[in-house]
Amino acid sequence: MILTVTLNPSVDRSYRVDNFQVGKIFRAQEENSVAGGKGINVTKVIKTLGEEVTATGFLGGKSGEFIEEELNKIGVKCSFIKIDGETRTCIAILDPVSKTQTEILEKGPYVSQEHVEKFLDNFNELSKSCNIITASGSAPRGVSEDIYVELINIARQNGAKLILDTSGEYLSKAVRAKPFMIKPNREEVEKLLNRKLKDIEEIKKAALELKQFGITIVSISLGSEGSIVACEEGVFRLIPPQIKVASPVGSGDSYVAGMAVGIKRGFDIVDAAILATACGTANAMYYKTGYVTLEDVEHLKNNVKVEKL
Numbered sequence: 001m002i003l004t005v006t007l008n009p010s011v012d013r014s015y016r017v018d019n020f021q022v023g024k025i026f027r028a029q030e031e032n033s034v035a036g037g038k039g040i041n042v043t044k045v046i047k048t049l050g051e052e053v054t055a056t057g058f059l060g061g062k063s064g065e066f067i068e069e070e071l072n073k074i075g076v077k078c079s080f081i082k083i084d085g086e087t088r089t090c091i092a093i094l095d096p097v098s099k100t101q102t103e104i105l106e107k108g109p110y111v112s113q114e115h116v117e118k119f120l121d122n123f124n125e126l127s128k129s130c131n132i133i134t135a136s137g138s139a140p141r142g143v144s145e146d147i148y149v150e151l152i153n154i155a156r157q158n159g160a161k162l163i164l165d166t167s168g169e170y171l172s173k174a175v176r177a178k179p180f181m182i183k184p185n186r187e188e189v190e191k192l193l194n195r196k197l198k199d200i201e202e203i204k205k206a207a208l209e210l211k212q213f214g215i216t217i218v219s220i221s222l223g224s225e226g227s228i229v230a231c232e233e234g235v236f237r238l239i240p241p242q243i244k245v246a247s248p249v250g251s252g253d254s255y256v257a258g259m260a261v262g263i264k265r266g267f268d269i270v271d272a273a274i275l276a277t278a279c280g281t282a283n284a285m286y287y288k289t290g291y292v293t294l295e296d297v298e299h300l301k302n303n304v305k306v307e308k309l
């Protein structure tokens with residue numbers, strides 16, 4: 001069983017607006033609301049790939065009920081802590097003409113200390129029966145920036161591998177706690193290391209530098225340019241096939257789902273990264289976040305290129 005953690009889930013609302021501009025009024029050509037937040041997207045893709053998955057984190061209010069209903073519909077086991085506030089909404093404006101994506105992410109509700117403690121107790125229990133754990137995204141108000149450090153330590157004590165996909169202070173604190181794997185994107189690594197990464201050689205160096213913290217797999221994702229993966233077997237570049245992009249929102253989450261499933265199935269890291277790349281690319285072909293089809297993933301997998309750096 002794979003366990004996914006989403007501390008700050010969201011109802012992801014996307015609008016397709018051709019020729020979007022700041023400061024003007026537009027009518028959307030298409031709108032869509034889905035259960036989202038990074039870890040929820042990971043959950044949906046893991047389920048599509050055919051693995052059993054339990055989802056945990058915090059949920060509250062009507063948005064929380066909507067997310068739980070959507071996950072129940074697809075057969076995900078839910079083990080969320082119910083909070084008093086309302087789960088957030090995040091907005092994405094997708095403009096296929098200018099090929100831009102504008103996002104407005106709410107901070108999320110306030111979570112009390114009592115609920116945080118309940119969550120940690122529950123996480124401790126769940127991680128005893130799940131050997132692969134993904135933990136993704138920002139945390140809502142009231143949750144300490146050290147939360148992922150705590151989760152990494154609990155997972156390790158219980159013999160589980162934790163894959164972390166977060167940013168900012170959460171990431172900066174967590175890398176020192178030696179998670180099994182991290183998957184920042186290029187901008188997140190630039191912030192973390194406080195320097196620009198000009199080319200593939202500099203990204204490779206950054207991946208190896210982060211691996212030195214004691215992290216088994218460091219994967220830096222680069223959108224349409226693929227990803228760089230540093231692991232025990234060496235450093236690899238994964239290059240995805242070219243596709244017609246609808247929305248890459250959630251491609252990083254789909255990539256994490258592919259990695260989690262590959263590792264769960266005992267693939268070697270390069271094969272897990274090929275599956276991950278196919279999932280990230282498959283997600284970018286649709287407007288929905290955290291949405292892939294098995295047919296697309298199978299087809300794309302055969303067209304991912306791997307280079308040893």
Ligand SMILES: Nc1ncnc2c1ncn2[C@@H]1O[C@H](COP(=O)(O)OP(=O)(O)OP(=O)(O)O)[C@@H](O)[C@H]1O
Nearest residue numbers: 185221222223224226240249250251252253280281
């Ligand atoms: N336009 C694209 N074409 C092909 N593959 C893509 C494209 N965008 C993303 N991918 C695939 O998905 C992976 C993850 O994408 P990306 O680097 O955009 O993640 P991210 O920034 O974490 O995204 P998010 O935070 O929205 O989930 C890439 O490494 C790549 O394999």
Ligand SMILES: O=P(O)(O)OC[C@@]1(O)O[C@H](CO)[C@@H](O)[C@@H]1O
Nearest residue numbers: 012036037038090105137138250
């Ligand atoms: O605020 P966070 O947790 O960093 O990111 C939230 C979010 O942008 O990430 C997902 C895409 O990866 C969306 O589903 C969601 O709205």
